[in-house]
Amino acid sequence: MQKILLAVDRFSTWVGQAFSWLIVALTLFVSWEVFSRYVLGAPHAWAFDVMTMLYGTMFMMAGAYTLSKNGHVRGDVLYGFFKPRTQAAIDLTLYIVFFIPGVVALAWAGYNYASDSWVINEHSNITADGPPIYPFKTVIPLAGAVLLLQGFVEIIRCIICLRQGYWPSREQDVEEVDVGKLKEMVHVKDEDIAQLDQYVVRAPK
Amino acid sequence: MRKELWFGFSLMAILLAGCAFMLLQAASITTGHLGLLMLGLVVVAIMLGFPTAFTLMGMGMLFGWFAYQSVNPDLAVAQILDLMVQRTYAVMSNDVLIAIPLFVFMGYLVERANLIEKLFRSLHLTMARVPGSLAVATIITCAIFATATGIVGAVVTLMGLLAYPAMIKAGYNVKVGAGAITAGGCLGILIPPSVLLIVYGATAGVSVVQLYAGAFFPGIMLAGLYVGYIIVLAKLKPSLMPPLSEEGRRVALPSFAQRLSANGDRALTSLVRGLKGQRNADVPARTIAFQLGVTLLPALTIAVLLVLVFRTVTAPAVVQDVGGLQAMGFAGDAERFDQSSGGLAEPPPDEGTLQEPPVEPANAAQVAEEARIAADKALVQKTESEKAVADAAVRVDAPAAFWIALAICTALLLIFYLKFNFVRLEIFKMLLSSFFPLALLIIAVLGSIVFGLATPSEAAAAGALGGLLLAAAYGRLNYPVVRDSVFLTAKTSAMVCWLFVGASIFSASFALLGGQEIIEKWVTSLGLTPIEFLLLSQVIIFILGWPLEWTEIIVIFMPIFVPLLPQYGVDPLFFGLLVALNLQTAFLSPPVAMAAFYLKGVSPPHVSLNQIFAGMLPFMGIQVIAIFLLYVFPQIGLWLPSVLYGR
Numbered sequence: 001m002q003k004i005l006l007a008v009d010r011f012s013t014w015v016g017q018a019f020s021w022l023i024v025a026l027t028l029f030v031s032w033e034v035f036s037r038y039v040l041g042a043p044h045a046w047a048f049d050v051m052t053m054l055y056g057t058m059f060m061m062a063g064a065y066t067l068s069k070n071g072h073v074r075g076d077v078l079y080g081f082f083k084p085r086t087q088a089a090i091d092l093t094l095y096i097v098f099f100i101p102g103v104v105a106l107a108w109a110g111y112n113y114a115s116d117s118w119v120i121n122e123h124s125n126i127t128a129d130g131p132p133i134y135p136f137k138t139v140i141p142l143a144g145a146v147l148l149l150q151g152f153v154e155i156i157r158c159i160i161c162l163r164q165g166y167w168p169s170r171e172q173d174v175e176e177v178d179v180g181k182l183k184e185m186v187h188v189k190d191e192d193i194a195q196l197d198q199y200v201v202r203a204p205k
Numbered sequence: 206m207r208k209e210l211w212f213g214f215s216l217m218a219i220l221l222a223g224c225a226f227m228l229l230q231a232a233s234i235t236t237g238h239l240g241l242l243m244l245g246l247v248v249v250a251i252m253l254g255f256p257t258a259f260t261l262m263g264m265g266m267l268f269g270w271f272a273y274q275s276v277n278p279d280l281a282v283a284q285i286l287d288l289m290v291q292r293t294y295a296v297m298s299n300d301v302l303i304a305i306p307l308f309v310f311m312g313y314l315v316e317r318a319n320l321i322e323k324l325f326r327s328l329h330l331t332m333a334r335v336p337g338s339l340a341v342a343t344i345i346t347c348a349i350f351a352t353a354t355g356i357v358g359a360v361v362t363l364m365g366l367l368a369y370p371a372m373i374k375a376g377y378n379v380k381v382g383a384g385a386i387t388a389g390g391c392l393g394i395l396i397p398p399s400v401l402l403i404v405y406g407a408t409a410g411v412s413v414v415q416l417y418a419g420a421f422f423p424g425i426m427l428a429g430l431y432v433g434y435i436i437v438l439a440k441l442k443p444s445l446m447p448p449l450s451e452e453g454r455r456v457a458l459p460s461f462a463q464r465l466s467a468n469g470d471r472a473l474t475s476l477v478r479g480l481k482g483q484r485n486a487d488v489p490a491r492t493i494a495f496q497l498g499v500t501l502l503p504a505l506t507i508a509v510l511l512v513l514v515f516r517t518v519t520a521p522a523v524v525q526d527v528g529g530l531q532a533m534g535f536a537g538d539a540e541r542f543d544q545s546s547g548g549l550a551e552p553p554p555d556e557g558t559l560q561e562p563p564v565e566p567a568n569a570a571q572v573a574e575e576a577r578i579a580a581d582k583a584l585v586q587k588t589e590s591e592k593a594v595a596d597a598a599v600r601v602d603a604p605a606a607f608w609i610a611l612a613i614c615t616a617l618l619l620i621f622y623l624k625f626n627f628v629r630l631e632i633f634k635m636l637l638s639s640f641f642p643l644a645l646l647i648i649a650v651l652g653s654i655v656f657g658l659a660t661p662s663e664a665a666a667a668g669a670l671g672g673l674l675l676a677a678a679y680g681r682l683n684y685p686v687v688r689d690s691v692f693l694t695a696k697t698s699a700m701v702c703w704l705f706v707g708a709s710i711f712s713a714s715f716a717l718l719g720g721q722e723i724i725e726k727w728v729t730s731l732g733l734t735p736i737e738f739l740l741l742s743q744v745i746i747f748i749l750g751w752p753l754e755w756t757e758i759i760v761i762f763m764p765i766f767v768p769l770l771p772q773y774g775v776d777p778l779f780f781g782l783l784v785a786l787n788l789q790t791a792f793l794s795p796p797v798a799m800a801a802f803y804l805k806g807v808s809p810p811h812v813s814l815n816q817i818f819a820g821m822l823p824f825m826g827i828q829v830i831a832i833f834l835l836y837v838f839p840q841i842g843l844w845l846p847s848v849l850y851g852r
Contacts, residue, residue, distance in 0.1 A: 016699070023669075023694050023695065027666050030666030030667075031669075031670045051303055052303065059297075059695070060297060072258055078252055078254060079254025080254075095255075098260050105285070105289055113291075113294070140294065176358055176697070183366060199374055200379055
């Protein structure tokens with residue numbers, strides 16, 4: 001079971017990470033466009049559309065990746081104080097009540113939305129001769145599908161946790177505040193911090 | 206059961222009881238009451254700890270379906286699906302939110318460029334004579350670094366690793382040091398380019414550019430208040446922050462500087478002497494020339510600036526334009542005069558030759574010749590008048606203010622170079638490689654946004670590119686660094702933007718149910734004055750800051766507050782600044798202050814969480830003072846936007 005869960009995790013992660021490189025493309029593209037507009041005097045009418053497409057595709061496709069790393073923001077007033085079993089029970093209930101209906105609806109609605117767009121061969125109407133927009137709209141059902149898949153994995157995780165009383169493991173990923181890496185970056189060792197303690201103890205209160 | 210759980214559950218119980226009371230109290234239950242119920246339930250659901258984006262999405266969908274169902278049951282499903290997908294697409298193609306991933310990317314890159322160590326060291330050496338120098342340097346390092354990165358956790362952790370040991374070893378009070386680090390680390394929330402202001406701008410429909418311009422001075426003011434507090438405290442109670450020891454201040458001089466010091470300690474004269482004299486011992490000329498170049502940088506910068514100012518002041522565009530117009534006028538008159546005598550293409554040409562050129566080719570040639578002469582004459586006159594104008598332009602004198610400024614700058618430079626010894630040269634070089642690049646990046650990004658040269662997203666992209674270059678300059682542009690930054694950017698922006706998707710579905714349902722109207726009616730019936738309303742709303746936001754994160758507060762509650770603002774004549778821009786300042790306070794308010802936990806994670810074991818909280822309290826007090834100042838003098842925030850955009 002754990003193998004399947006981790007495999008799906010890996011799939012969501014792979015998809016999310018693949019699409020996250022769009023941020024580099026977005027950075028370089030916008031920088032180039034600014035340079036081209038102000039220095040070369042050659043603005044491109046489609047630049048705005050491409051910008052939104054890069055941004056929208058990136059964050060939508062990273063949704064499942066973020067979920068698989070438990071990265072979506074949670075209200076953490078009480079959650080952290082619950083026992084794992086209580087956490088799992090709450091999560092399981094709310095996944096079924098809110099997540100599954102919401103994401104299924106989004107993916108389904110997105111599918112219809114995108115297929116309409118394909119049928120009429122829709123182009124962006126921001127400029128006169130806009131780029132095609134149906135691939136961008138297709139991102140909604142795709143992102144919804146991956147998210148739904150990841151959601152099922154999370155539900156199974158909740159059930160496992162309810163049974164065994166502790167959360168099944170996840171794969172490691174880069175963290176925003178990785179204390180170990182930061183220590184390494186500024187050359188601080190644990191011994192240094194421990195040594196510092198003597199100053200704290202000695203200091204008059 | 207634990208205290209925290211009791212506290213949380215009783216809060217939830219109060220909320221639910223309030224909802225039940227409201228439903229029972231109402232004469233007839235309308236859909237509007239359902240909207241309020243939804244609002245109460247969503248706070249409860251968020252407090253339970255389920256990912257907020259999906260709580261909002263699911264709840265918005267269910268209640269939105271209720272709203273449509275009460276109107277037309279047959280279409281309800283189709284309508285709610287349409288609403289969801291259109292809301293989602295609106296977030297995907299939102300041109301304000303594009304800036305978020307770009308700024309986040311820039312932040313991660315700058316953080317990983319690893320210049321904070323040098324930045325802190327150079328700043329604290331620069332400030333060595335200021336009372337409480339380490340704490341002051343901490344605040345300034347945090348302000349600059351947090352502004353460029355905007356990541357509270359990383360900044361507090363890094364400063365906890367760098368500045369905290371330095372402060373403790375120097376005999377600083379544990380609490381004061383903790384307060385300076387946590388307070389400084391949170392400055393990035395407020396000082397632009399901050400992600401919070403983008404999210405507020407996108408939610409409330411306020412221009413992000415104006416928000417940035419508005420938040421600039423309040424941010425600087427807050428940092429200034431922190432620094433002022435530390436300096437005053439260090440003066441009053443030196444035992445809390447003893448001055449740095451000689452050892453802590455010493456800067457190791459490179460060998461060339463030690464040898465050249467024989468020529469005198471003053472860097473400029475000594476270097477010049479070393480360059481030409483025989484006393485340069487065995488220091489290579491290239492080293493000396495390079496050091497001289499670095500030494501002369503401030504003078505060169507000021508000279509270039511002054512020349513630029515001089516050129517704009519003495520050759521004002523207006524004067525030249527007027528001159529040009531006059532010249533054109535003269536030339537035009539001359540041409541017209543010549544034309545009437547020469548007879549080329551008079552608009553109603555009676556004897557005009559152009560009408561029948563094939564008949565009289567010779568005549569046409571003659572006319573053309575005359576015309577050429579006339580044009581030449583006109584040209585001569587034109588150049589003469591231009592010359593006159595040019596003479597006049599040169600004669601425009603620079604205003605006295607310029608000469609005064611020149612004198613002051615020269616005097617300052619003189620004093621600067623008199624005091625500029627080799628130790629200071631070393632510090633200056635450190636600043637040059639840590640402080641100035643970062644400051645330049647921030648100023649370039651902010652300046653181009655605020656002065657309207659680029660949209661926030663364009664400036665953010667340029668900033669991210671600058672982050673890449675910065676990382677490259679520090680030799681940290683390798684695959685792992687870029688990869689980590691890219692993945693973290695994707696996760697952070699997915700978190701914020703999916704929350705935005707959920708919240709916009711939610712607020713659409715809330716509006717559909719008519720919850721907004723009920724709230725508006727209720728607030729209006731309270732008969733508050735604008736000041737009371739502002740205070741009440743800020744207190745509510747402050748209290749919400751305990752259980753909820755700033756992202757949640759902005760995307761869920763701003764759509765409720767902002768429509769109320771026009772009733773009380775409150776500027777949404779001003780409200781946004783207050784909210785930003787307020788939510789920043791929430792980062793420092795125990796017991797949920799994230800900054801404290803990050804610092805605790807890297808501090809020595811005997812520093813307790815309570816000590817850190819105690820250290821944060823005075824800074825929280827300063828934030829409340831800052832909010833108060835902004836209330837009393839709104840111009841602190843509104844002056845810059847009003848000057849730049851004529852609000």
